Amino acid sequence: MKVSISHACLWATVASAASTPTKAKRANKARAASLPTVTVRGNAFFAGDNRFYIKGLDYQPGGSSAAIDPIANAEGCMRDVEKFKELGINTIRVYTVDNSPDVDHDPCMNALADAGIYLALDVNTPLYSLNRNEPAGSYNDAYLQNVFATVSKFAGYSNTLLFFSGNEVINADNNTNNAPYIKATTRDIKSYLAQQDLRRIPVGYSAADVSSNRYDTATYMNCGTDDQRSDFFAFNDYSWCDPSSYTVSGWDQKVATYSNYSIPLFLSEFGCITNTRAFGEIPSLYSANMTPVYSGGLVYEYSEEGNGYGLVNIRGNSVQETADFRALREAYANLEMPTGDGGYKQDLPKSQCPSASSTWEVHDFEGDDLPAIPDKAVQYLDDGAGDGAGLNGPGSQWDVAGASDSTASAGSGSGGGASGGGSSSGGDNGSDDGGSGNAAGALRTPVGLLVGALIVGVGMVVGGGL
Ligand SMILES: *[C@@H]1O[C@H](CO)[C@@H](O)[C@H](O)[C@H]1NC(C)=O
Numbered sequence: 411m412k413v414s415i416s417h418a419c420l421w422a423t424v425a426s427a428a429s430t431p432t433k434a435k436r437a438n439k440a441r442a443a444s445l446p447t448v449t450v451r452g453n454a455f456f457a458g459d460n461r462f463y464i465k466g467l468d469y470q471p472g473g474s475s476a477a478i479d480p481i482a483n484a485e486g487c488m489r490d491v492e493k494f495k496e497l498g499i500n501t502i503r504v505y506t507v508d509n510s511p512d513v514d515h516d517p518c519m520n521a522l523a524d525a526g527i528y529l530a531l532d533v534n535t536p537l538y539s540l541n542r543n544e545p546a547g548s549y550n551d552a553y554l555q556n557v558f559a560t561v562s563k564f565a566g567y568s569n570t571l572l573f574f575s576g577n578e579v580i581n582a583d584n585n586t587n588n589a590p591y592i593k594a595t596t597r598d599i600k601s602y603l604a605q606q607d608l609r610r611i612p613v614g615y616s617a618a619d620v621s622s623n624r625y626d627t628a629t630y631m632n633c634g635t636d637d638q639r640s641d642f643f644a645f646n647d648y649s650w651c652d653p654s655s656y657t658v659s660g661w662d663q664k665v666a667t668y669s670n671y672s673i674p675l676f677l678s679e680f681g682c683i684t685n686t687r688a689f690g691e692i693p694s695l696y697s698a699n700m701t702p703v704y705s706g707g708l709v710y711e712y713s714e715e716g717n718g719y720g721l722v723n724i725r726g727n728s729v730q731e732t733a734d735f736r737a738l739r740e741a742y743a744n745l746e747m748p749t750g751d752g753g754y755k756q757d758l759p760k761s762q763c764p765s766a767s768s769t770w771e772v773h774d775f776e777g778d779d780l781p782a783i784p785d786k787a788v789q790y791l792d793d794g795a796g797d798g799a800g801l802n803g804p805g806s807q808w809d810v811a812g813a814s815d816s817t818a819s820a821g822s823g824s825g826g827g828a829s830g831g832g833s834s835s836g837g838d839n840g841s842d843d844g845g846s847g848n849a850a851g852a853l854r855t856p857v858g859l860l861v862g863a864l865i866v867g868v869g870m871v872v873g874g875g876l
């Protein structure tokens with residue numbers, strides 16, 4: 411629900427990244443109070459040796475399309491951390507951050523770590539993201555430079571839980587053709603972490619609540635070689651509307667559908683507001699019914715932004731709790747978190763790539779082929795991304811000159827699996843050549859130069875069942 415941040419708006423000019431690469435390692439200076447880093451084992455997350463369930467909130471005061479970095483605001487962050495502690499959460503998701511070099515995230519990241527809270531971070535911004543109407547042209551070097559700059563800025567914090575490579579880019583069957591570009595971005599982030607010798611923070615996609623293409627999206631992100639497969643998959647799910655139940659909501663069927671899904675699965679947004687919220691889904695989400703397949707989820711959302719989903723109203727420096735906040739606090743207070751390993755599975759097979767169909771319109775790339783990393787972006791893998799453009803840069807969505815122009819066979823990336831347990835074995839060789847890709851296919855049709863448009867993409871899509 412919620413506005414898709416990925417393409418909220420875009421610029422009228424052909425953008426170009428001004429930054430020059432510099433050594434990325436300096437980004438590692440950031441040090442939050444230490445939490446055990448989270449890794450992937452089989453279809454679960456682990457913090458150290460303990461199974462880790464995401465129990466948290468989506469956090470973007472100002473709204474997702476406003477392009478405000480909420481964790482650059484130390485005061486606002488400290489204020490809200492007190493509320494997070496009241497709820498007893500362990501994760502927040504932030505949709506947009508400012509990656510410019512002068513922005514300091516240490517105070518907030520430290521305050522979060524002190525409170526035992528991890529960050530699930532979207533690496534895109536309204537200006538630097540794939541444009542779902544022009545995925546080929548918007549998968550370009552300026553885009554990746556900014557994505558990598560954000561990754562560098564956050565990779566040094568022990569409480570960075572995961573990176574979302576994309577959010578709701580696909581919001582209808584007729585834009586499932588974006589999938590290869592999203593997956594290529596995931597591959598490139600994994601290559602960047604590996605080549606820059608950064609912590610192998612899990613990388614994956616957050617899917618819109620669209621039932622018709624959800625399963626194909628999930629299997630597509632988890633097929634192919636380890637360097638290109640996601641480390642987890644998340645989707646938004648508003649299908650449990652209180653009063654409901656495990657079976658009435660259809661969540662039992664989703665558990666069955668994903669029972670053999672080999673990587674961690676969680677809800678990146680949930681919390682239907684059709685009726686009064688009692689958060690009846692919370693005891694279900696963390697019950698033995700679901701923990702073999704799911705790893706928790708994130709309630710949408712902390713602050714009220716005009717759509718009725720907020721748990722608090724922020725007025726200046728004061729925060730007023732709503733009835734929903736109290737209901738959620740009670741649901742969490744009564745929740746018995748699962749113990750032991752929750753029945754996770756270690757050795758499930760990766761997925762098969764889905765075939766094209768009327769709901770899966772992926773025709774430009776076959777099977778596990780993907781767009782090659784754009785030529786001009788290869789340097790960032792070796793040399794570091796350099797400075798991010800922040801929230802006011804020229805944007806990347808129309809920088810077609812820097813776009814990818816070839817196809818890469820599976821295995822072109824240099825990142826393997828995310829875990830501490832390591833999983834880049836398994837016969838899936840990432841090449842070590844800088845991720846330049848095995849340019850194997852014909853040159854892709856150049857995209858026309860598209861200038862002067864302003865597109866407002868609204869991703870309010872809700873799906874029902876599976
Ligand atoms: C894509 O599908 C949506 C409905 O899912 C429809 O509203 C939209 O007009 C379609 N777009 C195109 C370009 O066909």
Ligand SMILES: *[C@@H]1O[C@H](CO)[C@@H](O)[C@H](O)[C@H]1NC(C)=O
Binds near residue numbers: 668669670
């Ligand atoms: C999961 O795998 C088991 C064992 O291979 C199989 O019997 C079952 O049908 C599979 N379930 C799904 C939903 O694919």
Ligand SMILES: *[C@@H]1O[C@H](CO)[C@@H](O)[C@H](O)[C@H]1NC(C)=O
Binds near residue numbers: 838839
């Ligand atoms: C991995 O790469 C090495 C060296 O290029 C090669 O000898 C080996 O056969 C590859 N393994 C697989 C499973 O492709």
